[in-house]
Amino acid sequence: MLSADRDSNRTVLVLTLGGTIAMTRTAAASGVTPTLTGSDLVGAVPGLQGAAEVTVEDFRQMPGASLAISDIVSLVDRLQQADRDGVDGVVVTQGTDTLEETAYLTGLYHQGSMPVVFTGAMRNAAAAGADGPANLLAAVQTAVSAEARGTGVLVVLGDEIHAARNVRKMHTTSPGAFESPTTGPLGHVAEGMARFHGSLSPIAPVPLPVGPLPQVEIVTASLxxxxxxxxxLEGEVSGLVVAAFGAGHVPESWCGQLEALAAAMPVILASRIGTGPVLTSTYAFPGSESDLLARGLISAGTLDPYKARLLLISLLAAGMPRPDIAKAFLDRS
Structure with missing residues (x-):
């Protein structure tokens, strides 16, 4: 599908959160830190104003590693206001350390069809071959595309368009770090236009938190x-995600503890591999997927541990009862 509707009169709001895309060197620091404003970022992109009518708001200015779930809840509130104001699309710039998680969490909460596109940079603005300007331009070009409406939250880097629910950061430094290993990208940006090769069925959003955010942690199985x-952990956290071996396996010595925890709180069984499903009935040894599910753990399906944690936090924060939590994981895996 080719989105051939470039229109410079379309409005795009760029919300900046900081991150490598906004980092430069200063005399006071030996390395790079977030210093560029949204106006600085937009001003460094040739052709951006020809793609859309762009306005900028400095929403946060911090490394991606310092963002919190509360920041994303506030971001979603701002997205809802932008939608009510008639903005055609929103681009969010931030650090890539947590981009796959913040984009996914935003996608859980985002309502309506207004395109929301996350982007960032793997090379800071002072580096040779800085990729921030090109990524920002491609993100804006995607946000004004008619094909982007109703597709959920997107991630655009390296001219690739990814669904937030599928994308992962797969390399620490490469400009091509972001991939959707299970599905591949939804499309690409070429000649200033977003070209979509496929689409995703929409998923009902999760209600925004009604109270304090619950504490959910990840425990990873290792040899x-x-x-x-x-x-x-009981009494200290509201839920737990187990990043298990392979298709959903843990050491036999974990079984009793996990069964007791699953009786006290939702315990999600995910795979530390990050791609592929947690199985349900292939293996039957103590600590296998079928054994753990029989002990009360909830399958994460195809969600990696980090996204499973965010989904569990959002469901608990919305006051969802345990049977509905299990169904929600089934529906989103």
Whole structure:
């Protein structure tokens, strides 16, 4: 599908959160830090104003690693206001450390068909071959595309268009770090236009939090791990994600502790691999996927541990009961 509707009269709001895309060197620091404003970013992109009528708002200015879930809840409130104001699309710039998580969480909460596109940079603005300007331009060109409406939250880097629910950061430094390993990209940006090769069925949004955000942690299985990190979690956290071996396996010594925790809180069984599903009935040894599901754990399906954690937090924060939590994971995997 080719989106051939370039229109410089379309309005795009750029919300900046900081990150590498906004980083430069200063005399006071030995490395780069977030210093560029949204206006600085937009002003460095040739041809941007020809793609849309762009306005900029400095929403946050921090490294991606310092963003919190509360920041994203506030961001979603701002997106809803932009939608009510008739903005055609929104681009969010931020650090790539947490971009796959913040985009996914925004996608859980985002309502309506207004395109929301996350982007960032792998090379800071002072580096040779800085990729921020090109990524920002491609993100704006995607945000004004008619094909982007109703597709959910998107991530655009390296001229590739990814669904937030599928994208992962797969390399620490490469400009091509972001991939959708299970599905591939939804499309590409070429000649100033977003070209979509496919689409995704919409998923009902999760209600915004009604109270304090719950604490949910991830415990990762590793060779010979004793499960010590599972001790003392009851009463300290509201939910747990287990990043298990392979298709959903843990050491046998973990089983009793996980069963007790699953009786006290939702415990989600995900795979530390990050791609592919948690199985349900292939293996039957103690600590296998079928054994753990029988002990009360909830399958994450195809969600990686980080996205499973965010989904569980959002469901708990909305006051969703346990049976509905299990169904929500089934519907989104």
């Amino acid at each position: 010979g791990s004793s499960g010590t990190l599972l001790k003392g």
